[in-house]
Amino acid sequence: MSSLRFEIDSRAGSGGRVGTLRLPHGDVETPAFMPVGTYGTVKGLTPRQLRGAGVQMLLSNIYHLAQRPGAETVARLGGIHRFMGWDGPVLTDSGGFQAFSLADHVKIDEEGALFRSPIDGARMLLTAESVVDLEVRLGVDVGMAFDVCVADPGDRRSAADGAARTLRWARRTRAAMSDGSPTSIFAIQQGGLFEDLRRENAAALVDLDFPGYAVGGLSVGEGREDTMRVAEAAVAMLPDAKPRYMMGMGTPLDLVELCGWGYDLFDCVLPTRNGRNGSVFTGGGTLSIRNACHADFDGPLEDGCDCEACIGFSRGYLHHLAKRGEMLGAILCSLHNVRFYQRLMSEIRAALSADLYDGFRRGFRARYEEGSGGTDG
Amino acid sequence: MSSLRFEIDSRAGSGGRVGTLRLPHGDVETPAFMPVGTYGTVKGLTPRQLRGAGVQMLLSNIYHLAQRPGAETVARLGGIHRFMGWDGPVLTDSGGFQAFSLADHVKIDEEGALFRSPIDGARMLLTAESVVDLEVRLGVDVGMAFDVCVADPGDRRSAADGAARTLRWARRTRAAMSDGSPTSIFAIQQGGLFEDLRRENAAALVDLDFPGYAVGGLSVGEGREDTMRVAEAAVAMLPDAKPRYMMGMGTPLDLVELCGWGYDLFDCVLPTRNGRNGSVFTGGGTLSIRNACHADFDGPLEDGCDCEACIGFSRGYLHHLAKRGEMLGAILCSLHNVRFYQRLMSEIRAALSADLYDGFRRGFRARYEEGSGGTDG
Numbered sequence: 001m002s003s004l005r006f007e008i009d010s011r012a013g014s015g016g017r018v019g020t021l022r023l024p025h026g027d028v029e030t031p032a033f034m035p036v037g038t039y040g041t042v043k044g045l046t047p048r049q050l051r052g053a054g055v056q057m058l059l060s061n062i063y064h065l066a067q068r069p070g071a072e073t074v075a076r077l078g079g080i081h082r083f084m085g086w087d088g089p090v091l092t093d094s095g096g097f098q099a100f101s102l103a104d105h106v107k108i109d110e111e112g113a114l115f116r117s118p119i120d121g122a123r124m125l126l127t128a129e130s131v132v133d134l135e136v137r138l139g140v141d142v143g144m145a146f147d148v149c150v151a152d153p154g155d156r157r158s159a160a161d162g163a164a165r166t167l168r169w170a171r172r173t174r175a176a177m178s179d180g181s182p183t184s185i186f187a188i189q190q191g192g193l194f195e196d197l198r199r200e201n202a203a204a205l206v207d208l209d210f211p212g213y214a215v216g217g218l219s220v221g222e223g224r225e226d227t228m229r230v231a232e233a234a235v236a237m238l239p240d241a242k243p244r245y246m247m248g249m250g251t252p253l254d255l256v257e258l259c260g261w262g263y264d265l266f267d268c269v270l271p272t273r274n275g276r277n278g279s280v281f282t283g284g285g286t287l288s289i290r291n292a293c294h295a296d297f298d299g300p301l302e303d304g305c306d307c308e309a310c311i312g313f314s315r316g317y318l319h320h321l322a323k324r325g326e327m328l329g330a331i332l333c334s335l336h337n338v339r340f341y342q343r344l345m346s347e348i349r350a351a352l353s354a355d356l357y358d359g360f361r362r363g364f365r366a367r368y369e370e371g372s373g374g375t376d377g
Numbered sequence: 378m379s380s381l382r383f384e385i386d387s388r389a390g391s392g393g394r395v396g397t398l399r400l401p402h403g404d405v406e407t408p409a410f411m412p413v414g415t416y417g418t419v420k421g422l423t424p425r426q427l428r429g430a431g432v433q434m435l436l437s438n439i440y441h442l443a444q445r446p447g448a449e450t451v452a453r454l455g456g457i458h459r460f461m462g463w464d465g466p467v468l469t470d471s472g473g474f475q476a477f478s479l480a481d482h483v484k485i486d487e488e489g490a491l492f493r494s495p496i497d498g499a500r501m502l503l504t505a506e507s508v509v510d511l512e513v514r515l516g517v518d519v520g521m522a523f524d525v526c527v528a529d530p531g532d533r534r535s536a537a538d539g540a541a542r543t544l545r546w547a548r549r550t551r552a553a554m555s556d557g558s559p560t561s562i563f564a565i566q567q568g569g570l571f572e573d574l575r576r577e578n579a580a581a582l583v584d585l586d587f588p589g590y591a592v593g594g595l596s597v598g599e600g601r602e603d604t605m606r607v608a609e610a611a612v613a614m615l616p617d618a619k620p621r622y623m624m625g626m627g628t629p630l631d632l633v634e635l636c637g638w639g640y641d642l643f644d645c646v647l648p649t650r651n652g653r654n655g656s657v658f659t660g661g662g663t664l665s666i667r668n669a670c671h672a673d674f675d676g677p678l679e680d681g682c683d684c685e686a687c688i689g690f691s692r693g694y695l696h697h698l699a700k701r702g703e704m705l706g707a708i709l710c711s712l713h714n715v716r717f718y719q720r721l722m723s724e725i726r727a728a729l730s731a732d733l734y735d736g737f738r739r740g741f742r743a744r745y746e747e748g749s750g751g752t753d754g
Binding site for chain 2: 039040041042043044045046047048068069073076077078082083084085295296298308312313314316317319320321323324326327328330331332
């Protein structure tokens with residue numbers, strides 16, 4: 001059996017649910033948002049600051065860590081938790097998305113994906129089996145099966161081929177998994193924008209009895225309407241009793257929709273990437289701290305926010321730091337954004353628990369869109 | 378009277394002393410090292426992290442803040458402490474050093490220094506009186522009198538002229554100071570590398586009865602032997618009962634010497650500048666974390682160090698971050714260096730208190746030089 005336990009504590013009429021994901025390095029309240037620490041660091045923030053912002057679980061990437069500093073080094077430095085100085089749960093993506101996003105440097109065949117480094121030409125072969133091996137060696141709490149993410153999810157032939165290979169790799173992944181391992185591996189559903197392909201793919205993956213399931217291959221360039229249509233349809237294809245992870249999607253408005261449908265896990269680079277650029281999330285929409293209107297403003301980034309940036313500093317000061325290119329500006333805006341996301345997840349869980357989700361969702365959207373002038377992200 | 382109180386708690390035979398500098402925003406144990414926050418931020422570190430590293434007092438710069446974001450803005454945002462989110466004592470340099478280091482963009486005459494911005498051509502006149510006014514308006518605990526720092530301290534004519542003008546400006550500074558102000562202004566001794574000029578300058582400044590005195594115009598390009606000769610001679614020219622601040626000098630070996638002679642306050646950019654470059658201070662000398670020898674090393678930057686970087690992370694991880702150009706590498710190395718400096722000051726105070734300073738100084742130097750291959754900084 002897997003070392004993961006997933007308990008659903010309450011359900012909303014919308015389909016959303018609140019639960020607890022119990023992992024070797026701790027419990028995670030779901031729905032949960034994982035900040036992204038690709039190279040073993042959430043950019044600009046210490047583990048202590050992440051904890052202080054309420055983060056319970058981080059995402060990292062097995063492909064990037066295997067490239068640099070290399071799996072042997074991470075293992076020698078005590079595994080991913082000791083390496084990063086983060087004692088909470090860690091989930092790693094498998095490199096399937098990188099095989100898609102770095103396509104110019106990758107050859108994919110039935111065996112796996114051969115990456116050629118654009119820097120030094122070094123080669124690395126990732127296969128279903130080697131990814132499991134890497135995830136287990138690094139000691140991650142949750143690893144992702146190696147999957148095929150297609151370039152054009154709207155092309156039926158390529159979506160079908162990608163889903164079929166993803167399934168064959170999932171079978172190999174399942175065979176490589178050992179019961180009782182502290183690392184639980186999730187399968188990734190593919191099938192592009194085609195609901196019938198997704199249904200067929202999900203059904204076959206569910207037969208393999210993974211401890212959790214993810215929806216992959218969305219938000220890769222298709223329109224938002226397609227994304228949301230497929231996301232809503234896909235969630236019902238995955239087992240209700242297991243954690244359901246929507247990969248790489250995460251504007252605040254995305255999260256509010258997806259949690260209502262019953263997704264449990266999320267990751268996205270937005271809080272930290274936007275923070276470094278001085279783009280700040282608030283309940284009233286996003287603001288750019290570099291905008292001159294903040295120069296003399298003595299209030300916090302967001303009224304009522306309890307993050308270190310809002311407690312300690314004015315928008316005027318953060319504007320000054322951003323204009324001067326001072327690291328501390330990027331740090332404090334990232335910290336606020338990470339805390340904003342954790343507060344949002346907490347509000348989402350509360351609204352789901354109280355079964356007041358539809359009102360919450362509409363209220364959040366109205367306030368957020370008004371402040372952002374109807375834009376998101 | 379000044380709102381500053383300085384108490385000498387113990388003395389060592391060497392001339393060094395341990396004391397307490399009581400300022401409106403708190404007490405500072407001396408000898409004290411102030412990290413540099415030129416633009417109102419110690420690069421990459423939050424006030425909370427600085428406190429955690431044992432920092433009691435920060436340095437900032439009235440010239441830079443008056444340029445950007447402007448004194449009006451800092452005042453509107455609550456003064457320098459509220460602005461920076463730092464509730465401890467702050468000392469600001471006056472801009473005298475910038476009039477020297479930015480000489481191409483400055484015209485100096487008897488009235489003051491006219492700075493022309495290389496960015497937008499904006500002009501700013503700093504005078505003895507306007508500097509006092511800025512320091513009081515920003516609410517700093519200690520401000521520095523506006524002084525003349527000469528380009529060639531070994532040229533007697535220019536050293537004499539600079540010292541004479543510094544004295545005339547000090548008289549105007551003294552006249553502009555109001556008794557009972559929460560901001561105490563220190564005079565700066567000048568006189569280049571000439572001990573007789575320094576003695577004459579100091580005597581006249583001491584007659585003006587400032588609440589504290591600094592030695593300026595050293596470490597501006599002259600050789601280390603000259604620097605240390607003048608620094609040792611100059612300390613005895615300043616009143617024993619008042620705080621004595623050596624401006625801008627601060628390798629670990631500098632500090633160990635200067636504290637033995639009776640200096641009480643220091644500032645230097647080295648801990649953070651070096652930290653950003655991955656250059657790390659330890660009792661055994663400096664190390665470059667980018668060096669390949671650290672890649673697989675599971676131990677901390679420095680054995681026995683209690684900083685957040687040493688407690689939580691291996692050299693191997695910090696090497697990885699530095700090689701990837703990750704912000705967190707710069708942050709953690711800066712944090713260690715700042716903590717190293719505070720630990721060093723604490724050891725210095727303990728050795729002075731116990732009157733075991735000469736042995737401490739020799740032991741520190743031997744261990745530090747051995748590890749650094751005889752180099753410093």
